[in-house]
Each structure stands twice: as C-alpha cells, then as structure tokens.
Amino acid sequence: MPSGAIFQDIPVSASIFPRTALRLDAISKAFGSHTVLDEISLDVPKGQIHGIIGKSGAGKTTLIRIAGLLDKPDRGSVFFEGIDAPVHELRGQELLEARRKVGFVFQSFNLFASRTAGENIAFPLEAAGWPSAKIHARVQELLDLVGLADKADRPSSRLSGGEKQRVAIARALANHPSILLSDEATSALDPETTRSVLDLIRNLRDMLGLTVVMVTHQMEVVRRICDSVSVIASGSIVEEGLVSEIFAHPRSAAAKAFLKEGQHE
Amino acid sequence: MNEALSLLAKPLGETLLMIAASTLIAGILGGLVGILLFALSNDRFAGKHRGARFAKRLADRAINMLRSFPYIILMVLVLPLSRLIVGTSLGTLAAIVPLSVAAIPFLARIVESALSEVDSGVIDAAISCAASKTRILFAILIPEALPSLVSGLTLTMISLLGYSAMAGVIGGGGLGDLAIRYGYQRFRGDVMAVAVVTIIILVELIQFSGTTIARSIRAKR
Numbered sequence: 001m002p003s004g005a006i007f008q009d010i011p012v013s014a015s016i017f018p019r020t021a022l023r024l025d026a027i028s029k030a031f032g033s034h035t036v037l038d039e040i041s042l043d044v045p046k047g048q049i050h051g052i053i054g055k056s057g058a059g060k061t062t063l064i065r066i067a068g069l070l071d072k073p074d075r076g077s078v079f080f081e082g083i084d085a086p087v088h089e090l091r092g093q094e095l096l097e098a099r100r101k102v103g104f105v106f107q108s109f110n111l112f113a114s115r116t117a118g119e120n121i122a123f124p125l126e127a128a129g130w131p132s133a134k135i136h137a138r139v140q141e142l143l144d145l146v147g148l149a150d151k152a153d154r155p156s157s158r159l160s161g162g163e164k165q166r167v168a169i170a171r172a173l174a175n176h177p178s179i180l181l182s183d184e185a186t187s188a189l190d191p192e193t194t195r196s197v198l199d200l201i202r203n204l205r206d207m208l209g210l211t212v213v214m215v216t217h218q219m220e221v222v223r224r225i226c227d228s229v230s231v232i233a234s235g236s237i238v239e240e241g242l243v244s245e246i247f248a249h250p251r252s253a254a255a256k257a258f259l260k261e262g263q264h265e
Numbered sequence: 266m267n268e269a270l271s272l273l274a275k276p277l278g279e280t281l282l283m284i285a286a287s288t289l290i291a292g293i294l295g296g297l298v299g300i301l302l303f304a305l306s307n308d309r310f311a312g313k314h315r316g317a318r319f320a321k322r323l324a325d326r327a328i329n330m331l332r333s334f335p336y337i338i339l340m341v342l343v344l345p346l347s348r349l350i351v352g353t354s355l356g357t358l359a360a361i362v363p364l365s366v367a368a369i370p371f372l373a374r375i376v377e378s379a380l381s382e383v384d385s386g387v388i389d390a391a392i393s394c395a396a397s398k399t400r401i402l403f404a405i406l407i408p409e410a411l412p413s414l415v416s417g418l419t420l421t422m423i424s425l426l427g428y429s430a431m432a433g434v435i436g437g438g439g440l441g442d443l444a445i446r447y448g449y450q451r452f453r454g455d456v457m458a459v460a461v462v463t464i465i466i467l468v469e470l471i472q473f474s475g476t477t478i479a480r481s482i483r484a485k486r
Contacts, residue, residue, distance in 0.1 A: 070389055099395035110390035113486050114408035126404065127396035155486045168390075175395065 020081065021046040021211035022067060022102075022179050027076035029062055036062045038235040039076065044179075046081065049205055049212040051226035051243070053219070053258055059235045060215045061183055067213065068104040068181045069095065081178060081211075100128060103172025107184035109164040111156040117167045118143065118152035124174040142170040145207075146200060162193035166200065173204070180204070182214045186221060194218075198225045219258050223247070231255045269455040272447060277463060279357045279438035283429045286361045288422050291368035295421075298324075298369060299376025300402065307381070309388050310398055328370040336428050339363055340435060347435075360437025364428055368421055375417030379410040412479040419475025423468055430464070440464050 022044040029037040036059045044050045054060045065071040067078060069087060077086035080101050087098040111120050118139045125135045143149050146166040151159065159167060165185060172180060182201070186194040202225045205212050214221055222229050222243055229246055231239040231254050239252040250256045302324060304310040304317075311317035334342070340363040344354040347362040383406050391401040407414070430441020440460045448457025 065389075068393060070392060096395045096397065099393065102393075104390075104393035106386055106390060108386050110384070110386040112387060112390070112405055112409060114405070114411065123391070123396065123404065124394035127394055127400055157486050171390075171394065 019045050020079075021048075022081070022213065023077075023079040024063070024067060025077040025079065027063065027066055027073045027078070029059075029066065029071070029074050036235055037066075037073070040232075040235070040237055041076075042230060042237070042240075044211055044213055045228075046178075046211050047205070047209055048227050049202065049214065049225050051222040051229035052213065052215045052232055053217065053222055053229055054232035054254070056217060058232045060217075060232050063232070064181050064183050064213060064215045068102055068183075069099050070104065096127075100124075100175040101177050102179040102181060103169075103175075103177040105165065105168050105172050105180070105182045105185045107187050109161075109168045109188075111159075111164055111167060111171075113155075113157050115156060116152065117148065117154045117156055117159060117163075120156055120167055121170045121174055124171060128175055138174065142174060145173070145204070146170045160193075161189050162197060165189065165193075165197050169197075169200065169204070173208070173210075178209075178211060180210050180212045182212065182216075184216055185214070187216070187218065191220075194220070195224065201225060219261060231258065269453070269459045272443065272456055273440075273459055273463060276438050276440050276443040276460070279432075279442075280426070280429055280440045280467070282357060283360055283364055283432060283437065283439060284422060284425050287364035287368055287425055287429075288418070290361070290365040291372045291421065291425075292418065294365070295369040295372030296376050298328075298373035300380065302328075302373060302377040303380040304398075304402070306377075307388075309385070309392065310402075328373060331366070331370045332374075336363075336367055337431055337434065339367055340431060344435070355436040357432070357437045357439070360429070360432035360435055360439075363435075364425055364432075367428055368425055371424065372417065372421050375421065376414065379413035379417055380406055382413060383409045412482050415475055415479040415482065419471060419479075422471045422475075426464065426467060426471070440467075 020043045024040060024042040026039045026041050027037050028035070028039050040063060052060045052063065062071065066073050066088070069078070072088055078088040080087050080098060082101070083098055090098050112123065115123070121139045121142050122135050125138055130138070139152065140149070143152055146169055148163060148166055151163065156164065156167065180201070186197050189197060198221060201212060204210060214226060216222065226243050228242050229240070230237045231246070231252055233254040239246060239250070239255045246255055247259065250259050302321065305321040305324065306312050343363040343366050346366070347359040348354045350362055351358045353359050387405065387409060388401065391405045396404070429439050432439045433442030433445055440463055444457050444460035447453045448460055
C-alpha cells in the first residue's frame with residue numbers, strides 16, 4: 001500500500017523529502033476499461049538519472065507524460081521539488097510556472113517545422129515573457145551547451161536526427177528546469193548518435209545538477225547513463241534499485257528478460 | 266474584337282472587387298470560426314469540456330446547412346442581410362454579402378482541417394514549453410499550418426470567382442454577367458470568348474500565386 005493512500009487528507013509534499021526532486025504518489029490511469037497504470041509510486045532523488053524500462057504497452061510513456069504535466073492521472077499525485085501543492089492539480093499561471101520546472105524530450109523530437117533551430121529554442125523563452133535581447137543571448141548559450149553553436153539559423157527540418165534531438169534538449173532546458181524527462185529520446189537514433197546524445201544528457205546533468213528520468217525500452221540506455229532504474233510491467237513497477245544491483249542480481253522475470261535481451265545487442 | 270475588349274474593363278473591375286472584398290471578409294470571419302471549430306474539438310484546447318462538444322455539434326450543423334444551399338438560392342435568401350449591411354440589395358457591393366456568407370463556412374472548414382493536421386506531438390512540445398493556449402495557437406499552430414492555409418485560401422478564391430459569375434442576378438455585374446448578357450443573350454460570341462478567357466486567366470493567376478507562395482514557405486523549412 002503506498003503511503004499516500006493511507007494519509008489521503010494530508011498533503012504529501014516533495015519538500016518534506018529534501019532529497020526528492022520528483023515524486024509520483026500512487027498514480028493510476030485507465031483508458032476506458034484498460035488499466036494502464038496501477039498505483040505507481042516513485043521518488044526520484046535530486047541529481048539522479050533514473051531509468052524507467054519496460055516493454056511497449058507497459059505504461060511507461062503514460063507515466064512520464066503524467067510526470068511531465070502533459071496528461072492527468074485518474075488518481076494519485078505528482079510533486080516537484082520546491083512546489084508545495086500537487087502540481088497536477090495546478091491551473092492557469094501556476095501550472096505554466098510548474099511546467100517551467102520540467103523539460104520534456106520526445107522520441108520523435110517534435111520540433112516546430114515553421115521555426116529554425118534557434119527559434120525553436122527561443123519559444124519557451126518567448127512564452128515566459130523574456131525580452132528579445134535576453135532571448136538571443138540565452139539561445140546562443142543553449143546552442144553552445146548542446147554543441148550546435150553554428151546551427152542557429154538552420155531550418156529545423158534540415159538537421160540530422162541527432163542534431164534535432166540536441167535542439168529539442170536545448171529547448172527543454174531553456175527555462176532552467178530542475179528536472180528533465182525523456183520519453184524514448186534515443187529510440188529513433190542510430191547506435192552511435194544514441195551514445196553521443198546519452199553522453200550529452202549525462203554531461204548536462206553533471207554541469208547543471210539536473211534530475212533526469214529516462215523512459216526507454218533499450219537496456220543500452222540504462223546501462224550507459226542511469227544511476228537507478230524501475231522495471232515496469234503491465235502498469236506496475238516490478239523491480240527497482242540501483243542499476244549496478246539489478247544488473248548483478250535481477251529478481252523479476254521482466255528484469256531478467258531485459259538483461260538477456262541486452263546481451264544480444 | 267476591340268469593342269469586346271472595351272466592354273471588359275468595368276465587369277473585370279467588378280469581379281476583382283467582389284473577390285477581393287469577400288476573400289478579405291471571409292478570411293477574417295471564416296478564419297476565426299475555423300480556429301473556434303478547431304479549439305472546440307481538440308482535446309488539447311477545449312475539446313474535453315462537455316459544453317464545448319455540444320457547441321461544436323451545433324456549429325457543425327449550422328455550417329453544413331449553410332454549405333448545402335445552392336448558391337443561387339443563398340444569394341436570394343441573403344438579400345435582407347445585404348440591405349441591412351450595405352443599404353441596398355442590388356449592385357456589386359450587395360453581391361459581396363452573399364459571396365462572403367458562402368465563403369465563411371467553406372473557409373472555416375479549411376482552417377479547421379489545416380489546424381487539425383498539425384502533428385499532436387508538436388502541440389505536446391509546445392505545451393511542455395509552458396506556453397498559453399493562445400500563444401500555442403498563434404505562434405506555433407498557425408505558422409505550422411501556413412502552407413495548407415494558403416492552399417485553402419487559394420481554393421476559396423477560385424470558388425468565389427465561380428460564384429461571382431452569378432452576381433448578375435442581383436445586378437452585381439462582373440465577368441459572368443458580361444458573358445451571359447452580351448455573349449449569350451445578344452449572340453456576341455466574341456464577348457463571350459473574351460469574358461471566358463479572362464475568367465480562365467484569373468483562375469490560373471490565383472492558382473499560380475497560391476501554389477508559389479505555399480511552395481516558397483515549404484522551401485524555407
């Protein structure tokens with residue numbers, strides 16, 4: 001039984017867990033009669049890169065979309081460090097402020113085709129009401145950060161897959177979020193580009209002190225950059241712990257299956 | 266032939282005025298209605314509210330009804346409205362009213378479908394950038410849909426050119442009226458030919474401009 005369900009009337013804020021950057025508390029979600037997430041709870045410590053691995057259909061994309069305030073849970077709560085209220089219940093300006101604390105990267109990049117690389121990165125800053133001179137400087141800073149300093153004026157469709165994802169990462173980090181969420185960010189990339197994007201994410205974590213949650217179906221991703229991992233199967237977390245421990249002593253059938261698969265890669 | 270050409274100037278001006286004015290009016294009003302239809306039906310905007318779904322159903326019925334009227338009937342039905350807006354139910358200005366009324370629902374559907382075609386992942390990305398709905402609509406969705414919107418506007422103008430040929434019925438003049446009254450009723454084959462060829466050239470010009478603009482927007486991406 002998750003703790004949040006017992007003390008339902010007491011607000012459980014991330015701030016009483018000082019080391020927690022993102023807290024999911026007994027999240028449930030169903031589409032029609034199909035239960036996708038069944039009371040999932042997860043605490044991600046500050047500065048950690050946490051993997052969520054599972055087969056397609058296991059519910060991991062739904063989970064991270066809820067954590068990223070793109071979807072609402074049917075039951076349960078989402079907390080971000082520094083905000084006392086459950087963030088999924090916020091509305092209006094408060095919801096926009098909460099969204100600025102979290103960046104989201106997608107499998108299909110989802111860049112704005114009508115904008116150049118630099119203009120894509122500028123969008124969250126425009127939305128936050130930055131003056132244009134400051135936007136320009138911040139965009140250049142972000143392009144430097146992801147290694148695309150000379151690509152500001154490139155239309156986004158004329159970037160390679162790896163470059164697109166780098167722009168998407170820069171866009172996600174524009175408003176100085178403390179949390180970065182990635183939904184299969186490297187699944188559409190070739191192995192070499194995957195490694196370089198993963199290394200970029202790790203370096204950004206080290207430099208900016210980010211907390212990162214990576215949803216993936218690739219063991220490679222977990223092995224390369226994650227500190228801890230949750231194995232998710234049919235809407236529940238079946239195993240959880242440090243990556244080193246799970247690699248050495250997998251307990252669940254799902255974790256064993258992923259490790260076996262990983263050996264063939 | 267020279268006389269046929271000299272007869273052309275006034276009706277050509279009338280046709281151009283009717284098309285330009287009704288495109289402008291329908292562009293603004295139809296565009297707004299189209300944005301509204303999109304927002305009412307899209308889950309990311311108002312689509313999840315029960316009231317919005319009800320409003321959308323009502324708007325769909327109204328638009329389908331307007332679009333199913335044969336234009337010649339619509340023109341007559343709208344006469345009182347023309348009198349109310351331009352003060353008369355006859356003439357070129359009066360003809361702009363039914364043209365706009367016909368083009369608004371047409372263009373609204375085009376705008377609605379162009380906006381709906383934008384990848385939902387792009388909307389997710391814009392939402393995660395912490396932008397307001399209004400900003401997402403105007404700074405992302407409309408620019409993303411711009412090539413389709415330009416193509417749709419081109420289609421609307423060509424339809425309007427076709428409809429404007431019937432403006433003669435309410436004294437609106439125009440190229441269609443020239444073709445019927447001089448060309449057909451007075452057996453002036455040369456006037457008929459000049460009028461029809463002018464209409465063909467206009468269609469080609471509108472289509473060419475629309476295609477070129479849409480293509481140049483796509484080429485910059």
